Amino acid sequence: MMPRRIAPPLRLAAALLLAAPAAARAQTADSVPAATACEEGRDLGSGVCVNAGLLVDGFANLRGGVRRGAVALGQLTAATTVDLGEALSPALDGWRFGASVVGIYGRQPTANLVGSLAAVSNAEALSAPRLSALWLERSWEDVLSLRAGQLAVDTEFTVAEAAENLVNGTFGWPVGLATSLPSGGVAYPFAAPGARLALGAPDKGTGLRIGVFSGDPAGRPGEGTDPQRHNRFGTTFSFSGGTFLIVEAVTGGTAEDGPRPWTAKLGAWTLRRGGFDSQRLDSAGLSLADPDAGPPRRFANNQGVYGVGEATLWREGPRNLALFARAFAQPGDRNLVSLQTDAGLAWRGAFGRDDETLSLGASLARIGRDARRLDQDAAAFGDARPERDHELVLEANYDVALAGGGLHLRPGLQWLLHPAARAIDDREPGRPLKNAVVAGLRLQAGF
Template sequence: MLFLSLNARIWKYRDWSLAVPAAAILAVAATSPALAQSVAPATATPPTAGTAQANNPAPAQSDSLWTRDKLLGDLGGVRSALAAKGVSFNVLETSEVLGNPSGGIRQGAIYEGATLMSLSVDTQKLLSFPDGTFYASAYQIHGRGLTANNLDNLNVVSSIEAPPSTRLFELRYDQSFFDGKASIRVGQLAADQEFLISQYGAFFVNSGFGWPTLAALDLPEGGPAYPLATPGIRLKVQPTDQLTLLAAVFNGNPEDNGSGTSFRVNKGVFAITEAQYAINGGDHPIGLPGTYKAGVWYNSNASADQRQVYEGLPLSDPAASDASLYHSGNWSAYAVADQMVYRVPGTKDQGLGLFFRFMGAPSDRNLVDFDLYTGANYKGIIPGRPDDVAGAGLIYTRVSNQTTQLDMEPGLYSGGGYPNGRSETVLELTYQIQMAPWWTLQPDFQYVFNPGGSLPNPNDPAQPIADATVFGLRTTIQF
């Protein structure tokens, strides 16, 4: 049952084609003269466009390839001219090669990438309408995923693994009130842009460190998170400098509509609320900064019982196959903590930070009823490289008791019941190299224990999927 449930949730990753050769990721790296050297700080500031400057040009400033914020720089003044009107645009390419030399259902390597294109408009500058921001973003997703093709595990090994497509992501308007102490966001939204975020955890490659695996597997279509945004409205209130309150309501099922432009609002309700408390913030904190969050979410759509018993007959019995039992709604509670525990003297953010996040959900209606994330980051661990980040993270994901009990039903798998391992654990070690302000390289290692919670290997159902070793290299480029 777990095998069937998992594959029903990741059907969309199947049968991808290899869109770009792996060598494309390394092509830019080969041109860098500074792989082992520290990146020079960006001392040049882009000129401010305007009539005064056009008539009185500022002194020439450095626009070195290795110090500019974006690979293409100011595009001959286009960016700064638009910025003066309140308009900014960005293109971010994330590409990676991942491979598993051992474990999984098969061994091999894949390439995948995601190009994020975004446009932001300050309505005060462009339209003289105060405190408003219009934002739109779209993805071009290419390649094929290692989890779907090689591993069949629960915690998708890459945060960009998704069906190949070109699709609208977010399309929203933000309006601030009370000097920025409150704001409303409305439009097509993604919950993973503001909720459930760990500052230190988001840097890792495995998708579970971003949008949690429990939510991705238990919510319809994975919930309103990459790559599926959905219509919604969000309220944010900051009564004090330390306390922030968030609440949002979304369409309950963001089911894939190809281009992301269907804007469905008739698929139930997904509601989430979160309280955030920050300590020692600001530019000149006395103590070590930290952020603590707690929240709950609720989805109104019916959820199938993971045991699915009808008149005492397990689902494996033909007499029970059309009598699924459903529960009304679904919910979860969670907590997140990010805390710096050591800061390099004389710096703002260099040093050691720890993170912790857990989430629980009812066992009777969910494939996963508990997951936990923890780890540590160290920024500037190598002398002379203040912007590099090293990290070690751990994910523990538990399969629900009801799913496990059904998996053990005699006859459900060939050879009798399958004693499920009930959990999957992932260890990740990674290092992000800041090659330039616009470019990072990130070697990555992951080890997956009990993929799928000891799922049977579809190539040999008498054996569980073997523990998998994953190596990878990710690059991000801001154009």
């Protein structure tokens, strides 16, 4: 089925209609009084909640990568959720509606400065206003919840709460999935038609999440086309690229406020009828490095498994120390990255200061066996180039809350070893990209 398109003026009008009231009257969840009835944002009464935020990132590449230099980008978000039972009629109790938009402007630090697989900023994307989410939900508290519409996988699945302050994108939507799925997967900055079923209470206790989404959120971009340009405004409601199914089982301790004492998640995903190229062989079994090789062998399906663990080691009032660890595995014959692991900590109330948080993270993405063997084959055929191995991301940042929590300042440092797993540096043929050191500063505000 061909993706449905909406004319650009209508896209912009819809985005402005959704964003205007929220941006004018909302504030972020961090600055909401404890008495609010909203899970996020400000309660406007009659079951209507709104929130909006402004994020500004600045990055300077101090050494290595693609080039030295500095770039900046901004992100404006606005969202609303409506309890339809309270806003319209008691007959609609248990029904909710949600919508959100995002606007991005600026230069992307990964492509311009570093060249890594992992996104230096989890906010970077092609400059454009985008429809982020549009959904309708029916829920029975702690029993069942069904949400359907324009959704993103990374808002609920694969998440580690202790990693939320880390800026590098791989600590949110992992490189292991971003490099395996069409157009990077149904994750920021994309959303796609889908549905999510939650059984039990996965956010507070034990439960199960099941998601079904369109396989390619960009809607069949052409060869060599940037998927974000193909779906620039987020309104290409694509049903192409097969069907992406993800299942996540969750269990853990409970907490009245603050982080849960511990959480464990086990997940699996599959993409049916998506079409995936072999990393090494053509349809006749020849290496793709062989001058006589034909088109790559195609696989109809793809799949993977993952696990997430979190634990709060210490807690005293608003202060706590939480750890997280995640692992993602997928077949190396059709995926560039076959294994990714990451881990880190969040120390809230660092050094006795309640409004400050120290976050540390490390992520290792290992290139699959077939992709590594292709590099060996290329060398055997006389194409001298580095053998790709892995990419390692190390990040440290320190978040300071100002203005009563409505404004956050977060300086940080990232060290990216083997960017793009030792991909060739175009400036020095035959040599890999050099390790990069990136300094960053994030300003985040709620309205």
